[in-house]
Amino acid sequence: MGPLPEDLIVRIEYGGGEEEYVLADPGTEQEALFCDPADREGNVIDAGAPAPNGAGGAGGEGGAPSVGPVEALFCRIWSFGPARIEVETVAYPMVEPLDLTHERDVCTGKAELELEMPDGGMTP
Numbered sequence: 001m002g003p004l005p006e007d008l009i010v011r012i013e014y015g016g017g018e019e020e021y022v023l024a025d026p027g028t029e030q031e032a033l034f035c036d037p038a039d040r041e042g043n044v045i046d047a048g049a050p051a052p053n054g055a056g057g058a059g060g061e062g063g064a065p066s067v068g069p070v071e072a073l074f075c076r077i078w079s080f081g082p083a084r085i086e087v088e089t090v091a092y093p094m095v096e097p098l099d100l101t102h103e104r105d106v107c108t109g110k111a112e113l114e115l116e117m118p119d120g121g122m123t124p
Contacts, residue, residue, distance in 0.1 A: 002069070003069030003070055003071050004023060004069075004070045004071065004072070004089075004115070005089045005090070005091035005092070006023055006024045007024060007089050007091070008022075008024075008073075008087065008088070008089045009021070009022050009023070009087070009088045009089070010023075010033065010035055010073065010075055010085065010086075010087055011085070011086045011087075011088065012032065012033045012077055012083050012084065012086075013083065013084045013086075014077070014079040014081065014082070014083040014084075015079065015080065015081045015082070016031070016079070019031060019032050019033045020033070021033050021034075021035040021073075021075065023073070031078075032077060032078045032079055032083075033075060033076075033077055034075065034076045035073045035074065035075040035076075036073065036074050036075075037070040037071075037072075037073065037074075038070075038071070038072040038073055038074040039071060040071050040072055041072075042072060042074050042112075043074075077100070079100075080102075081102045082100060082101050083099075083100045084097050084098070084099050084100070085097060085098040085099075085100065085111075085113065087113055087115065089115070092115045092116070092117065093117070095113055095114075095115060098111055098113055
């Protein structure tokens with residue numbers, strides 16, 4: 001699997017409304033959904049650090065460093081109740097939305113969504 005498609009959108013619906021993170025325009029101010037580029041293991045990539053393969057990225061707009069193609073996102077959601085997460089891109093089939101539920105006396109939870117191409121039905 002290659003880098004994430006640039007048209008990727010992560011959307012949440014929660015008690016306070018709806019919010020989106022757009023990979024092609026990550027500079028949007030967020031209130032409840034915070035996403036950062038990550039490696040395939042989910043480790044956040046520091047935009048100022050050298051790329052993992054040793055190839056440095058070119059500087060971005062306004063002098064901000066570039067992280068190159070994004071392979072994964074690490075997103076945090078700040079909500080006091082349940083939330084629904086949707087991931088949208090034209091490059092992959094629709095991913096089933098993920099419903100996060102409020103758990104009493106639990107401050108954090110972890111979930112993963114993976115983009116996958118459907119099996120083409122070919123047999124070896």
